[in-house]
Amino acid sequence: GAVVSQHPSWVICKSGTSVKIECRSLDFQATTMFWYRQFPKQSLMLMATSNEGSKATYEQGVEKDKFLINHASLTLSTLTVTSAHPEDSSFYICSARGQGTGYTFGSGTRLTVV
């Protein structure tokens, strides 16, 4: 079945630094990638949607200059949290969709900003 590899699985960074999270579709071409954020005991909140080769579409309230999304190839999308602050600490999950594959989630990245 379709597999999405997400790295790192967890990361701790200092306040003010940037962190990059990668999602790779291993056996299919991800034409669309969705990035979600999940705070403890809350649901997944969609942050942005990106189509390969196009600029990402951000949900209301999500700062596009803070959460940089790149989807330059059909197998790789990255989310960079710039100038991270403690309130950005969360569980970030990608989900990829390809032709006929449905929605496949990555394993998630636990970000802690100290």
Added chain:
Amino acid sequence: QKEVEQNSGPLSVPEGAIASLNCTYSDRVSQSFFWYRQYSGKSPELIMSIYSNGDKEDGRFTAQLNKASQYVSLLIRDSQPSDSATYLCAVYSSASKIIFGSGTRLSIRP
């Protein structure tokens, strides 16, 4: 009104009983509906998808959809302790994106 609503629980069910999870949605034109299971600290995993009115069965799981009432449910028969998790209802909206409910925590007591 939230786009996808679920009771947060926790819902406690004895082992071997039927667990019933409910979800309502607001986008009347939604066509695709999903149930995900999420263990603590893990990514969601798809359990069932349903697209047409009625019931869809897969092993111990049955999804039920009523588009007129904008209601989706998930039944888990012969509940096992390993079924203890948070269950997320998700709807593919008219805006071409999946919207998740807040999830229902299910606890199966031995």
